[in-house]
Amino acid sequence: MPNRFSRREFAKLAGSAALVPAIVPALVSAETSPNLHPNAPAPRHFPTGFLWGSATASYQVEGAVKEDGRGPSIWDTFSHTPGKTNNGDTGDVADDHYHRYKEDVQIMKALGLKTYRFSIAWPRIFPQGTGTPNPKGLDFYSRLVDELLANGIQPYCTLFHWDLPQALEDKGGWQSRDTSEAFANYAGYVAQHLSDRVKHFMTLNEMRSFVDIGYRDGRHAPGLTLSPAKVNQVRHHAVLAHGLGVQAIRAHAKAGTKVGLAENAETCVPVIETPEHIAAAAKAYRETNAGYLTAIMEGRYTDAYLAHAGADAPKFTPEEMTAIGSPIDFVGLNIYAPHYVRADDSAAGFASVPMPSSFPHMMSSWLNTGPEALYWGPKLASQLWGIGELYITENGASAADTLTPDGQIYDIDRVMYLRNYLTQLHRAVSEGVPVRGYFCWSLMDNYEWADGYSYRFGIHYVDFKTQKRTPKLSAHFYREVISRNGLA
Numbered sequence: 001m002p003n004r005f006s007r008r009e010f011a012k013l014a015g016s017a018a019l020v021p022a023i024v025p026a027l028v029s030a031e032t033s034p035n036l037h038p039n040a041p042a043p044r045h046f047p048t049g050f051l052w053g054s055a056t057a058s059y060q061v062e063g064a065v066k067e068d069g070r071g072p073s074i075w076d077t078f079s080h081t082p083g084k085t086n087n088g089d090t091g092d093v094a095d096d097h098y099h100r101y102k103e104d105v106q107i108m109k110a111l112g113l114k115t116y117r118f119s120i121a122w123p124r125i126f127p128q129g130t131g132t133p134n135p136k137g138l139d140f141y142s143r144l145v146d147e148l149l150a151n152g153i154q155p156y157c158t159l160f161h162w163d164l165p166q167a168l169e170d171k172g173g174w175q176s177r178d179t180s181e182a183f184a185n186y187a188g189y190v191a192q193h194l195s196d197r198v199k200h201f202m203t204l205n206e207m208r209s210f211v212d213i214g215y216r217d218g219r220h221a222p223g224l225t226l227s228p229a230k231v232n233q234v235r236h237h238a239v240l241a242h243g244l245g246v247q248a249i250r251a252h253a254k255a256g257t258k259v260g261l262a263e264n265a266e267t268c269v270p271v272i273e274t275p276e277h278i279a280a281a282a283k284a285y286r287e288t289n290a291g292y293l294t295a296i297m298e299g300r301y302t303d304a305y306l307a308h309a310g311a312d313a314p315k316f317t318p319e320e321m322t323a324i325g326s327p328i329d330f331v332g333l334n335i336y337a338p339h340y341v342r343a344d345d346s347a348a349g350f351a352s353v354p355m356p357s358s359f360p361h362m363m364s365s366w367l368n369t370g371p372e373a374l375y376w377g378p379k380l381a382s383q384l385w386g387i388g389e390l391y392i393t394e395n396g397a398s399a400a401d402t403l404t405p406d407g408q409i410y411d412i413d414r415v416m417y418l419r420n421y422l423t424q425l426h427r428a429v430s431e432g433v434p435v436r437g438y439f440c441w442s443l444m445d446n447y448e449w450a451d452g453y454s455y456r457f458g459i460h461y462v463d464f465k466t467q468k469r470t471p472k473l474s475a476h477f478y479r480e481v482i483s484r485n486g487l488a
């Protein structure tokens, strides 16, 4: 069907294009205004104190890669290697957040954020990965934390979001057990110095991504395509780093500090919500995450994981498995796309459902939109392991954002994505799944790894030439969600 009005005609009808920004808040309010019908369902509010947040990561936003004694990371090396990233984009400048963090905290404040998740660049703290710490590196994060607290925003700190010091990679990187030890040393040092003000630390971000994409597929730093046996050993060193990191943080942090992680566990979703498919999804959740989250929650590799790996299984000791299973205070889940699963007669009891090519997705081709992932992810994890405190440490969407002549970004696709996912999160929370907070990825457009700057995930648009930040429609939407503590 043809459009009834051309854009120009519509603008004329609405008064003038210049009026459009003024109607944005009104549109958002109308959409979320209470339904007045007497039989209307209860408003979709979240529990009092629910922590609404947003997230970024050091290499994706900071820039200033050579300042104040920062050492090179594997992402500096990788992004400067011709052909490795879209357009040859690097994180050299990124969002220049290193210099603009005060302005960025004001953006957070304007949104009404209760919390902000950021990561620390390991090579700013230990430029060589180990050895003598660099006080100027820590000082940046100390100032950032002070700025957040002064504006009423709780800092949630990730210790490793993929920017491994190059000096460690030169000695084997995550293929070497020494890197797990070095991580623990670094984590303990940071916790010792920041835990007077930071109460929540996450060890590693998305082990499944940085290991599988970086060491198996070669599409992320350090760009290796290792054999299955070596990849399994890298996985083991990642979960071991987490476990040793938990122990080091407990040993060095102030009493009351909470420790967790932010993992993108494969989010298995029952293809139809019947008991048999739900049971299959629970089994699938445990087994597809056996090398990562399951190992951490259970302190062991599942029998099926070891049997499947056979001769390629990782080498490990009982002491290491105990460290890996160190009790944690909370689990953070990064949830974007669903993995649909069905019941199956095989020994495993489940099978993956292939994605039809027509399945809707956001700009990143991997980002299939299945909002119920935000229901089943936390629900299955909490049921499987009796987790008492969960966070959605990332959720968000890439979109082909364009600035319209009125200077706005009407990212209605991202708004649709967020609204639908948050509706499913509300469903989980209403059933008592203990999700305490949600971090929208991302506060602003940033360096999307090998995809460079063309894939925008922010709710603030960043003009990378001028560094100007502009709230998109999704930022207005999210601000309304936060101020109402819910979707209605």
Ligand code: NOJ
Residues within 6 Å of the ligand: 057, 060, 205, 206, 334, 394, 441, 448, 449, 457
């Ligand atoms: C997860 C990663 O943690 C983050 O760095 C990345 O930008 C988003 N997913 C989007 O791909």
